[in-house]
Each structure stands twice: as C-alpha cells, then as structure tokens.
Amino acid sequence: MTVRSPLVWLALSVLAAFAVPLIAKESARGGGAPRRVFPFAATESVLDNGLRVVVVPMDSPGIVAHYVVVRAGSRNEVEPGLSGFAHFFEHMMFRGTERFPSDKYNDVLKRLGADSNAFTTDDWTCYHVVAASSALETLMDLESDRFMHLEYAVEAFQKEAGAVLGEYNKNFSVPFMSIHEKLRETAFDRHTYRHTTMGFLKDIEDMPNQYDYSLKFFERWYRPDNSVLVVAGDVEPGRALDLARKYYSPWKKGAASLTTTVDGPQGGERKAHIAWRNPTLPYLVLSWRVPAFRPDSVEDRSLDVLAAAAFSETSPLYKDLVLDKQWVDMLSASHEERRDPYLFTVMARVKDPAKVGAVREAIEATLRALGRKSLPATRIAAVKSNIRYAFLAGMDTPGRVAETVGGFVQLTGDVSSIEKTYATFEEVTGERVRDVAARFFKPENRTEVTLAYEKEGK
Amino acid sequence: MIKLTHLIPAVAFLAAGCIAVGGKGAAAAGAAGVPASLVPSKDNPLVAVRVLFHVGSVDDPRGKEGLADLAAAMLAEGGSRKLTYSQLLDALFPMAASIGVRADREVTVVYGTVHRDNLAGYYALLRQVLLTPRFDAADFERLRADQLNDLTTRLRAADDENLGKEALAAAMYAGQPYGRPVSGTVAGLRSIKLDDVKSFWAGHYTRDNVELGLAGGYPESFAREVAADLTKLPEGTPKRAEIPVPRAPEGIEATIVTKPARAAAISIGFPLAVTRSDDDFYPLMVANSFLGEHRTFNGRLMNAMRAERGLNYGDYSYVESFLQEGGSTFPRPNTPRRRQAFTIWIRPVSPKTAHFAIRQAMRELDRLVREGMTKADFEATRDFLLSYSRLFTQTASRRLGYEMDGKFYGKGSLVDELRKRLPAMTVEQVNAAIRRHLQAKNAYLAVVTDEAAAKGLAEALASNAPSPIEYATATKPEVLEEDKAIAVFQLQVDRDRLRIVPASEMFEK
Numbered sequence: 001m002t003v004r005s006p007l008v009w010l011a012l013s014v015l016a017a018f019a020v021p022l023i024a025k026e027s028a029r030g031g032g033a034p035r036r037v038f039p040f041a042a043t044e045s046v047l048d049n050g051l052r053v054v055v056v057p058m059d060s061p062g063i064v065a066h067y068v069v070v071r072a073g074s075r076n077e078v079e080p081g082l083s084g085f086a087h088f089f090e091h092m093m094f095r096g097t098e099r100f101p102s103d104k105y106n107d108v109l110k111r112l113g114a115d116s117n118a119f120t121t122d123d124w125t126c127y128h129v130v131a132a133s134s135a136l137e138t139l140m141d142l143e144s145d146r147f148m149h150l151e152y153a154v155e156a157f158q159k160e161a162g163a164v165l166g167e168y169n170k171n172f173s174v175p176f177m178s179i180h181e182k183l184r185e186t187a188f189d190r191h192t193y194r195h196t197t198m199g200f201l202k203d204i205e206d207m208p209n210q211y212d213y214s215l216k217f218f219e220r221w222y223r224p225d226n227s228v229l230v231v232a233g234d235v236e237p238g239r240a241l242d243l244a245r246k247y248y249s250p251w252k253k254g255a256a257s258l259t260t261t262v263d264g265p266q267g268g269e270r271k272a273h274i275a276w277r278n279p280t281l282p283y284l285v286l287s288w289r290v291p292a293f294r295p296d297s298v299e300d301r302s303l304d305v306l307a308a309a310a311f312s313e314t315s316p317l318y319k320d321l322v323l324d325k326q327w328v329d330m331l332s333a334s335h336e337e338r339r340d341p342y343l344f345t346v347m348a349r350v351k352d353p354a355k356v357g358a359v360r361e362a363i364e365a366t367l368r369a370l371g372r373k374s375l376p377a378t379r380i381a382a383v384k385s386n387i388r389y390a391f392l393a394g395m396d397t398p399g400r401v402a403e404t405v406g407g408f409v410q411l412t413g414d415v416s417s418i419e420k421t422y423a424t425f426e427e428v429t430g431e432r433v434r435d436v437a438a439r440f441f442k443p444e445n446r447t448e449v450t451l452a453y454e455k456e457g458k
Numbered sequence: 459m460i461k462l463t464h465l466i467p468a469v470a471f472l473a474a475g476c477i478a479v480g481g482k483g484a485a486a487a488g489a490a491g492v493p494a495s496l497v498p499s500k501d502n503p504l505v506a507v508r509v510l511f512h513v514g515s516v517d518d519p520r521g522k523e524g525l526a527d528l529a530a531a532m533l534a535e536g537g538s539r540k541l542t543y544s545q546l547l548d549a550l551f552p553m554a555a556s557i558g559v560r561a562d563r564e565v566t567v568v569y570g571t572v573h574r575d576n577l578a579g580y581y582a583l584l585r586q587v588l589l590t591p592r593f594d595a596a597d598f599e600r601l602r603a604d605q606l607n608d609l610t611t612r613l614r615a616a617d618d619e620n621l622g623k624e625a626l627a628a629a630m631y632a633g634q635p636y637g638r639p640v641s642g643t644v645a646g647l648r649s650i651k652l653d654d655v656k657s658f659w660a661g662h663y664t665r666d667n668v669e670l671g672l673a674g675g676y677p678e679s680f681a682r683e684v685a686a687d688l689t690k691l692p693e694g695t696p697k698r699a700e701i702p703v704p705r706a707p708e709g710i711e712a713t714i715v716t717k718p719a720r721a722a723a724i725s726i727g728f729p730l731a732v733t734r735s736d737d738d739f740y741p742l743m744v745a746n747s748f749l750g751e752h753r754t755f756n757g758r759l760m761n762a763m764r765a766e767r768g769l770n771y772g773d774y775s776y777v778e779s780f781l782q783e784g785g786s787t788f789p790r791p792n793t794p795r796r797r798q799a800f801t802i803w804i805r806p807v808s809p810k811t812a813h814f815a816i817r818q819a820m821r822e823l824d825r826l827v828r829e830g831m832t833k834a835d836f837e838a839t840r841d842f843l844l845s846y847s848r849l850f851t852q853t854a855s856r857r858l859g860y861e862m863d864g865k866f867y868g869k870g871s872l873v874d875e876l877r878k879r880l881p882a883m884t885v886e887q888v889n890a891a892i893r894r895h896l897q898a899k900n901a902y903l904a905v906v907t908d909e910a911a912a913k914g915l916a917e918a919l920a921s922n923a924p925s926p927i928e929y930a931t932a933t934k935p936e937v938l939e940e941d942k943a944i945a946v947f948q949l950q951v952d953r954d955r956l957r958i959v960p961a962s963e964m965f966e967k
Contacts, residue, residue, distance in 0.1 A: 039503075059501060063852060094755070102765070106755045110838055113845020115787060117753070130852075132845055158931030162768020169721040169806040170771050173618040208931045277718040278615035279962070281607060314551045319544050326600050329607060351603065382552045389554035389573050396504060397852040456718070 037388065037422040039395055042405065043237045044415045047245060049253045050225025054405055054415050055240045056232040058398065064133040064233035065398035068143060069406040070125045071228070072221035074197040075339065076258055079213075081206065083192075084164070084199015087120040088207055089217050091160045093127065094118075095152035097145050102156075108142055115399075120197050123339045124410035130399045133234040137243055144247040147222060154211050161207040168204055175451050178274055179285055183345070186272040187287055187447040190261045193342060219256075224248065226255035228409045233398030260340050263289075270447045275454040281329065282353050282452040284360055287345040288445045293337035293411050295420040302432040303344055303440070305425075307333040308383045309375055309433065310366055311346060317366045321348070327355045337411055343447075344440065353452060360448075371438035374430030384425055391422075492665065492685045495861040497673035499854060505577050505680075506855035508671035509568040509588060509688070510792060510862055513662035515642070516563055516635035516699040522650050524605060524642015527561045529658045531601040532593060533568065534559035538586035543597055546583060555580050557587055560792070561640055562781075565866070567792040571855050574675045581680070585687055591659065598652045606647050613639060614961045618723040618806065618906045621961060625715050625904035626725040628964070630799060631704050638965055645967035665691040671862050673854035701796050704729045709950035712903040712919055714912045717961035721770075722812040722907035722915070726819060727801035730777060730895055734794075734867040740879045741891035742777045748839045749826050750775030750802065753787040756842060758822050759802065766937050767927075769815050770807045775823075776800070788850045791859025794866040800896060809911035813918050813925035816903065817947040824898035824947075830889035840880050847876045899950065912958050920953040 042056045073086045096102035109116050114131035129139055171177045181196050188194035198204070229248065231240045266289055294300055310317060311333035321328040330349035336342060346363055350356050394400050408417045495508075518525045534557060537543035550556060553576040558569045568588060572580040613621055624639050631637035641647075668688050672681050707728055732739045750757035752774045755765065759773035778798040783790040802823070807815045831839070851857040851873055860871035869875050905915065918925060926945045 060852065063849065102755075103761075106761075107838065110754075110756050110842045113842050113848070115846065115849050117787070130849055132848070155932045155934060159766065159768035159933075161931070163764050163771055166721075166764070166768075166770035166772075166805060166807065169808070170619065170723075172720045172806075173723075174616050278611075280611050280615060312551070313547045314544075323544055323600070324596075326596075326603070329604050351607070382548075385552035386554045389552070389576070392573055393504065393554055393571060396854075399852075 036419060037391060038418050039392065040401065042415050043241070045241055047224065047249055049249060049251055050223075050255075051244070051248050051251065052228045052409065052414070053241055053244045053248075054228065054230045054409065055235060055237040056230070056401055056405060057235055057237060058233060058395075058401060060233040060398045062133055062234055063130065063398055064136050064231065064235050065402040066129045066131070066136065066139045066143060067230040067232075067399075067402040067406050068127040068147065069228040069230065069410050070127075070222060071123070071226050071410050073121050073123045073125055074195060074199070075122050075192050075260060076221060077192050077195070077199070078258070078260070081203055082210065082213060083195040083203040084197070084207070085203075085210070085213065085217055086125055087197050087199065088161065088164050088204075089214060090118045090120045090125050090127075091164060092152055092157065092214060093146055093150060095150070095156045095160065097149040097151050099145055099149065100142060105142065105146070108138065112138060114139070122193060122197055124406070126403065126406055128399060128402070130397075136231070136235065136240065140243045140247040144251065147227070147248075148251050150218060150222075157211050157214060158208040161204075164207060165204055168198055168201065171198070173278070175274075175276060175280055175283060178276075179283055179449055179451055182272050182274055183285055183287055183343070183447060183449045186270050186449060187266075187289065187343060189263050191263050191340060192260060193338070193340065221255060223253055223255035224251045225253040228406060230402040230406045230409070232402040232405065262341055266445050266447075269443045272447075272449050274449070274451040276451050277456055278453070280451065280453045282350050282356050282450065284348045284350060284356055284363075285345060285449040286360070286363060287343045287447045287449070288440050288442075289341060290335065290344045290440055292340050292342070295412055295417040296424050298424055298427045298432055299436050301421070301424045302428050302436045303335045304387070305380060305383050305428050306370065306433050306437060307335045307344070308386060309379055310370055312386075314382070317362060321359060321362060327351055327359055337407075339411060356450065356452075367437055367441040371434060371441065374434045377430060380428065380430055380433070384428070387425070492668060492670050492688045493865070494670040494672070494681060494685055495858060495865070496671075496681055497854065497858050497861060498676065498678075499673070500675055502675040502854055503574055504571050504854060505574050505672070505674040505676040506571045506853070506858055507569060507581075507584065507684075508792065508855065508858050508862060510669040510671065511566045511568075511663055512564070512667050512669075512698065513566050513696065514562050514564040515638070515640040516701060517662060517696070518635065518642060518646065519654075521646060522654055523638055523646025525646070525650055525654055525658050526566065526662075527640050527642060528602060528605055528647070528650060529655050529662075530559040530561035530566050531605065532597065532655050532659075533557075533587055533591050535601060536594060536597040537592040538583075539590040539592055540586055541583070542592070542594070546587070549583055550580070553580055557584055562793040563636055563640060563779075564795050565792060567859075569792075569855065571674075571853075577676060577680070581684070585684075589687065589690055593652060593656050593659075595652055598655065602647060602650060605641050606644065609639065609641050609644060609647070609965060613641070614964055615717065618717070618719055618721070619803075621715060621964070622723040622725040622904050622906045623801075623803070625713050625906065625959075625964065626727055626801065626902055629711060629713050629902040629904060630707075630727060630729060634702055634704065635699055636701065636704075636795075636797065643965045643967050660692050661694060662696050663691060664694040664696065665689050666693060666695045669862060669865070671858045673858035704797065707900045707902050709899070709952040710901055710903050710919070711952055711955045712905070712916070712957070714916055714956075714958045715904065715906045715961050715964060716909040716912045716958060717906065719906060719908045721806035722809045722905050722911060723806045724804035724812065724816060725801060725904045726804070726816065726901050727799045728897075728901045730798045730800050732895060733778065733796065733798045734863075734869055734872060734875070738891045738895060739777065740875065741883060741888040742895060743876070744836065744839050744843060744880075744883065744888050745826065745831060745892045745896070746775050746777045746800075747843055748831055748835055749822065751842075752776070752780060752782070752789075756839070758826070759819060762822060763804070763815060763818055766934070767929075768931070769811055769818075770805045772805045773803070773819065775802045783856070788856070791856060791863050794863050809907050809915065811927055812905060812907065812911070812915055814927045814941075814944060816905075816919075817925060817949060818944045820898050820901070820949060821944055821947045823896065827892060827896050827898055830892055831885055833885045836885035836888055840883060843876055844880050847873045906961070909960075916956055916958055919949065919951040920956055922948060922951065
C-alpha cells in the first residue's frame with residue numbers, strides 16, 4: 001500500500017534513460033495506417049452498473065493479474081484539511097468486510113500465494129493482485145466483496161492512520177518528498193494538485209479524527225461507474241467477463257461528480273527554497289504549467305518527445321553538464337500525464353553548489369534554443385523509436401500490462417486511447433516540438449524550487 | 459509457469475541445468491568453455507542477457523574499498539575502446555535498451571533485456587563493453603565522485619532505512635568484507651586510481667571467472683556466439699576472498715547512528731549457519747514467511763506491529779540477504795552470498811516507540827522459538843510459498859537470474875527447490891530448524907535516529923527500563939493487555955558494547 005507519485009518522481013529522476021512519461025508513448029513510422037503498438041488483443045465491455053471490464057489474454061502460463069482501478073485520487077480531495085485522504089482510504093480497503101474480515105481476507109490471499117497490494121496517485125487508485133489463473137474466480141469473489149461491503153471499526157481506522165504516518169516518516173529522509181511538496185504548493189493556487197498524494201503533514205496527523213469523512217469518501221467515489229476492472233494474463237476473455245458479471249454486477253452505481261478548480265494563468269515566475277538539514281548535493285527544479293493529458297493532442301505528445309530529446313542521457317545538455325563538465329550527477333525531465341493541467345518539470349542535482357546558477361542558465365538556454373530552431377528529423381525518429389521499444393519492454397508481465405491498460409483507461413475512460421495516443425505521435429515533428437517549446441517555457445509560467453544543505457541555526 | 463526442462467530439453471540431461479558452451483577459444487585452450495544457463499522461449503519477443511562474474515566487494519583490496527563497485531560502474535557507464543560513453547548511449551537509445559552492471563558482495567552481473575528486433579545491434583555494443591572497456595580518465599573521475607557522493611549524501615544522509623541495514627552489517631561483520639557497503643568507504647574510494655580499476659578488471663573479469671546466461675527469444679546460434687566471445691576475456695582464476703565466520707553477538711549489541719531525522723529506522727539480526735546450499739534453509743524459509751514475509755500481511759510482525767498498533771509502515775524478517783527488485787516485491791536475483799544472516803527490518807517508528815518496537819519484534823521472535831508453528835499455520839504458509847514463489851520468475855530475465863543463483867549454491871533455482879521440497883516438508887522439520895538456528899537472546903541491533911532521541915534510547919536500552927506505550931487512538935483491550943508484557947520484555951543489552959556513532963563517521967574508512 002503506497003503512494004505512487006513520489007516514487008515515480010524518484011524513478012524518473014534517477015533513471016535518466018527513462019526520463020519519458022510513466023506511460024511511454026510510441027510513434028508509428030511514417031506512411032500508411034499507423035502500426036498498432038499494444039501487442040495483445042484487449043476486449044472491453046461495460047456492465048449494466050457502469051463498470052468497465054477490460055480483458056487482455058497474453059502468454060503468461062498459469063498467471064493472471066486482477067486490477068481494480070478507481071478513478072479517484074488526491075485530485076478528488078477538494079475539502080480543506082483532508083489532503084491525503086484518497087491514499088488513506090486505499091489503506092482502509094484492506095480492513096475487511098462482514099464476509100471476509102481482514103484476517104480472513106489475508107488468509108485467503110495467503111492460501112492463493114497471491115502478490116497483492118495497492119497504490120494511489122493524484123488521479124487514480126489501483127488495487128492489484130497477481131496470482132495463479134486457477135484462482136481467478138476466488139479473486140473476483142474476494143475483491144468485489146470489499147468494493148461493495150467494506151466495513152471497519154473506528155479502532156482499525158485510527159490504527160491505520162498510524163501506518164500512514166509511518167509511510168510519511170519512511171519517505172521523509174529522502175529530499176524528493178520535500179521537493180515534491182514544495183513544488184506543488186508553490187506552483188498551484190487552488191487545484192488539488194497543490195498537495196501531494198501523501199497529503200500535508202498536519203492533515204495526516206488529523207486523520208484519526210476523520211472516520212465519518214472516510215465513509216463519505218467511499219460513498220462518493222467507490223462506485224462501478226467510476227471504476228475499471230482489468231484482467232490480464234493466462235485468461236479466456238469470455239470466462240473472465242462471465243465472472244466479472246457474476247461478482248461485480250450487484251455493485252451499485254452512483255458516483256458523485258467532481259468539478260476541479262483549474263488555476264488561471266500563473267502570472268509571473270515563482271520561487272521557493274528548502275534548507276535541508278542533512279548533507280546533500282543541491283537540487284534545482286524548474287517547472288512549467290502545461291495542459292492536461294489528451295490522447296489526440298499533438299501538443300501533448302510533442303512535450304513528451306521534447307522531454308526525451310532535450311533531457312535524456314542522449315541529449316546535448318546531458319552530455320555537456322553530466323559527462324563533459326561534470327557539474328551535474330542527475331538530470332531529468334518529466335511530463336507526467338494528468339487529467340487536469342499539471343507540470344512539465346526539469347530536475348538537476350548539482351555537484352558543486354557554486355554552479356547552480358550556471359546550470360539554471362544552461363537549462364534555460366536549451367529551452368530557448370528549442371523554441372527557436374527545430375530538432376532534426378533524425379533526432380525525432382530516435383526518440384520515437386526509444387518510446388516504442390520502452391513501451392514494448394514494459395509488456396512483459398500480466399501485472400505491468402494491467403497497470404498500463406489501467407493507467408490509460410483512468411485517464412481517458414477507454415482502452416482505445418492507447419492506440420490513439422501512439423497514432424498521435426505520428427504527427428510530431430521538429431517544428432511541432434519547436435512550437436510547444438516557444439509556447440510553454442516562458443519565465444512567467446515557471447516555478448523554481450531549490451534545495452540545499454544548510455546546517456541547523458545557519 | 460513452464461518448467462525449465464520443458465523449455466530446454468538439451469539442458470534437462472545435464473545436472474543443475476548447467477551446460478558448457480565451448481567456443482573456438484575454449485577448444486584451443488582445451489577447456490570445457492564458458493558455463494552457461496540457457497532458458498530459451500522462442501515466442502518471447504524479448505531477449506535477456508546476464509553475464510555473471512565471480513567478483514564483488516569482498517574482493518576489494520585493503521585500502522581500496524569500493525573498487526569492485528567502481529569497476530562495475532566503469533563498465534556500465536564508461537563506453538568501449540571504440541565508443542565513448544556518450545556514443546554508446548546514442549547507439550542504445552533507439553532500442554530503449556541499456557547495459558546494466560551491478561556489483562554485490564560476491565558477484566557482479568552485466569545484464570540487459572532487448573527486443574529481438576534489436577538483438578544484433580545490442581550485442582555488438584555489449585560485446586565491446588565486455589571485451590574492450592574504455593577506462594577513460596574523465597569517466598573515472600565522474601564515477602568515483604558519484605560513488606563518493608552516493609555514500610556521503612545518500613546512504614549517510616538521505617536513506618535512513620538502508621543506513622540502518624548497513625550499520626547492522628557493519629556490526630555483525632566488523633572488520634570483514636561484508637561489514638561495509640558495496641560502494642566502499644570514503645577513504646578507500648579516495649585512494650583508488652584509474653590503474654587500480656584496470657588491473658582489477660584484468661584480474662577478475664576473466665574467461666575462467668565468468669558465467670553466461672541467456673533467456674527469451676534468441677536464436678540458437680546466439681548462445682554459441684556469445685560464449686565464444688567470452689573466451690576472449692583475459693585468462694586467470696582469481697583467488698576468492700575468504701569470508702570468516704562472523705562473531706556471534708552476546709546479548710543485544712546495539713549501535714545507534716545519529717543524524718537529523720524525524721523517526722527511528724531499526725534493523726536487528728544475527729549470523730545464520732545456513733544458506734540455500736543447506737537443507738535447513740528451506741524449512742527456515744517457511745518459518746520466516748510466517749514471522750515476517752516481506753511486504754505482505756502474512757507475517758506476525760506486520761500484523762502485531764502495524765495492523766494492531768499502527769506503529770509504522772511495515773515490519774518484516776529474512777533468512778538471507780534480501781534486495782528488492784525495483785518495481786516488485788520480489789527478491790532481486792544475482793545477489794548470492796556465502797554467509798547469510800537472520801534479520802528483522804522495522805520500518806521507521808516514532809522515536810518515542812522505538813524501544814517498545816524493538817521489544818515487540820524480539821518478543822515475537824522469542825514466541826516463535828518457544829512455541830514453533832502449529833500444523834495449520836505450517837500448511838497455510840507452505841501453500842503460500844509454493845504458489846507465491848512461482849511469481850518470482852515472471853520475466854525471462856528473472857527466471858534466468860534464479861537459475862544462475864541455483865548454481866552458486868550448488869542447487870536448482872530457488873523456485874525449483876521450493877517446488878521439490880515443500881510438498882514433502884513437515885511441521886516437525888520446520889520447528890526443529892527453528893530450534894537449531896533461531897533464538898531471541900543474542901542479536902545485533904542498529905537504530906538510525908536523531909541525536910537527542912539517541913541518548914534517551916541508549917540509556918533506556920542499557921538499563922532495561924520499561925517502555926510503556928501510550929496511544930492517542932482507541933485500542934483493543936487485549937492489545938493493551940499484551941502491551942504490558944511487551945513493555946517489560948527483557949533485552950540483555952550489553953552496555954559496554956553499546957555505541958552511539960554520528961552518521962558522518964560511518965564508512966569513513
């Protein structure tokens with residue numbers, strides 16, 4: 001049970017080779033109909049109660065993944081003082097029902113030898129189990145039960161709040177979490193992306209007092225018409241759908257509607273600094289507001305290509321700052337998909353504190369140049385190839401396939417968005433990348449966060 | 459999962475799935491060739507490569523601690539004679555492939571997975587890196603600085619849980635190669651020169667010290683080609699460093715590492731006499747799964763400490779070194795060790811409850827030792843491990859890694875050993891193994907916490923003062939009742955051996 005965002009952040013920052021969006025996107029080569037990118041035949045159905053069911057058979061002898069995606073995350077935390085609640089609620093989903101109290105629930109999963117957990121992000125919460133295919137019916141029974149009949153006492157609720165605080169504590173020693181908190185708080189004024197999925201510490205500490213709100217959260221968002229079931233692996237689609245109908249049909253629809261408040265224009269550069277109490281190399285984070293994810297937006301896909309072209313390990317900037325000058329030991333860019341407008345973020349960890357300014361200037365100069373001159377077609381082609389093969393490399397286990405499918409469906413509402421997204425890459429050219437660079441990377445749209453070591457009392 | 463023998467009939471005739479693939483060089487040398495683990499599956503569009511060298515941080519020369527890790531980094535991020543590292547990255551980029559090199563205590567693995575569309579192009583690069591590494595002075599300066607920074611600003615400053623684990627190893631294996639991080643020491647790294655890396659590579663990355671592993675959808679000729687190429691590595695059989703038997707702890711020997719921190723990260727452990735090579739290891743795996751299976755709610759520790767009391771995020775135990783594979787909860791392959799330890803990992807707790815948490819974990823261990831497992835608990839745990847371990851090898855690369863590790867221990871892969879042994883195992887065997895190898899009196903303890911909290915904790919531990927716990931939230935009466943016993947559970951902490959060390963002094967030399 002975990003919060004995903006800071007971990008994704010970490011992964012993107014550490015593995016510069018994968019400094020492309022979490023869900024990689026692909027481009028078909030030019031000419032003719034776009035090549036399909038998703039290597040399996042997915043079937044998609046919608047039950048009468050609105051639950052979308054996607055089944056993906058693949059070669060994974062004897063293993064199946066059962067993923068339930070709820071289209072609610074910290075984005076849904078609109079009431080003040082209740083940040084972090086989507087994630088906390090994810091924890092509560094393991095506290096049992098009348099039929100399967102938590103110890104019995106755990107016993108069943110244990111007998112199955114299942115790998116089971118959940119994670120929460122800004123936009124969605126995912127409950128995942130990977131187990132033997134022969135266990136699929138048991139899994140459907142067990143999992144559907146908790147979405148319909150979750151039941152927990154105040155004591156269990158309050159103890160789980162302790163575990164959530166423990167999760168905050170375990171992440172605290174790493175600078176990324178604090179940077180992430182500060183960046184959002186500075187870049188957003190009203191939208192719920194202003195807080196991390198983990199939530200503000202004061203709200204986490206107040207969680208034990210919010211039992212009633214937890215019931216409301218469940219009522220509002222844990223509904224079939226706000227959820228998706230993905231089954232991937234060694235599975236026959238007809239049987240999987242029959243089982244889904246049998247076990248998930250009684251789940252009552254009635255999801256609440258969410259209206260998020262999108263921030264207006266940023267209206268000027270923003271800056272924030274974190275004084276870090278443990279020795280660290282200084283971090284420099286530059287972030288620009290960009291539009292929400294749309295599968296058919298060339299602008300959106302062009303930002304993906306730009307992130308890889310300009311900031312991955314093969315970029316001229318990486319060669320200059322990391323390999324040649326050796327001023328920086330970590331450089332990455334992330335353009336993460338979100339349902340509402342979010343951020344394009346560049347992060348550098350600088351080896352010499354005196355060089356932070358020069359590194360900032362080098363990043364800005366790179367972006368200015370991108371806004372003036374088109375990247376060569378060969379570079380664009382190499383990026384598209386990288387994105388395609390990175391996607392295919394991720395299609396290797398039922399769990400990863402289910403997570404990818406779940407990620408697209410939570411963003412867009414349907415599985416066809418995978419191919420739509422990749423077809424849109426076709427239209428990305430050097431000129432389109434130049435245009436988005438000129439449009440978005442303006443100082444008045446930028447937020448800067450720095451973090452550096454400063455001893456207590458300084 | 460498909461059984462290995464179904465996948466590779468040729469291998470089925472050979473003991474432990476091991477074959478020697480001879481190349482031209484091998485024939486000329488009259489040797490059997492390069493030992494290889496082959497797990498082909500022709501329908502898999504991906505090909506996984508693992509080239510394993512029997513060299514790790516245990517082989518660091520005295521005063522050059524960190525050399526094995528730095529040599530691995532120079533392979534991974536140093537290019538080849540023909541290609542600078544930057545050119546190598548450019549060539550790998552369109553394939554979305556990478557050449558990973560990871561050193562551990564005992565072995566170093568060069569690994570990668572590539573789509574078979576790109577296998578020829580990928581291997582042309584991998585071959586260069588393996589046979590003709592570049593060893594450029596600028597790359598050396600960059601990577602040595604990165605490794606130093608990782609030690610001083612990540613491990614010692616921004617990764618309290620791993621610092622706790624390394625502090626535990628430092629106490630358990632004091633003065634021995636296992637007693638320092640793979641990345642070495644500050645003094646060791648500062649003394650390493652580029653020539654040290656070159657001679658270390660020539661002496662350890664030899665044709666007589668390498669194993670080949672291939673899995674996935676590669677063509678048959680590919681295995682022969684790679685094996686033949688590996689015989690072109692320098693000759694030589696390096697002498698392995700000895701790993702002495704570590705000193706058994708007497709009572710609780712505590713190390714408290716101090717740094718600015720919100721919480722207290724805790725690791726506890728003691729040396730074990732068994733590894734996967736020994737029959738007793740497998741019943742101990744069952745017992746351990748029952749006590750603290752990694753990242754699940756199966757274990758007693760997790761349920762008692764997190765679920766019932768909300769002390770922290772997680773509480774687990776281990777009967778061998780466990781490094782989690784990124785993006786999963788499963789153990790990473792190719793990290794085998796000749797010596798293992800029993801350990802408990804208590805994820806960060808509030809400093810106020812640290813003493814209580816340590817007591818509770820040791821009390822649960824004590825209970826396991828005294829009571830053993832019931833037949834019902836044993837059967838449920840055995841069934842779990844039988845099915846769960848099959849999930850360890852969902853990708854070609856991981857299946858391959860486990861095959862190779864089996865050979866290190868002179869056994870089959872862990873998954874195959876469990877499948878073979880668990881059905882016939884009895885609860886009596888498990889309880890006998892518990893009694894032979896586990897106990898709750900003598901252990902090393904490492905805590906990473908704030909300086910202010912450290913002093914109080916040290917005094918409380920040394921004086922065996924009661925550590926009652928107060929909850930701000932409603933708690934079941936039976937839990938409160940048990941807490942009274944936990945709060946006074948006797949830990950025989952050795953005051954003379956209790957150390958408080960600033961994090962900045964850890965792994966300095």
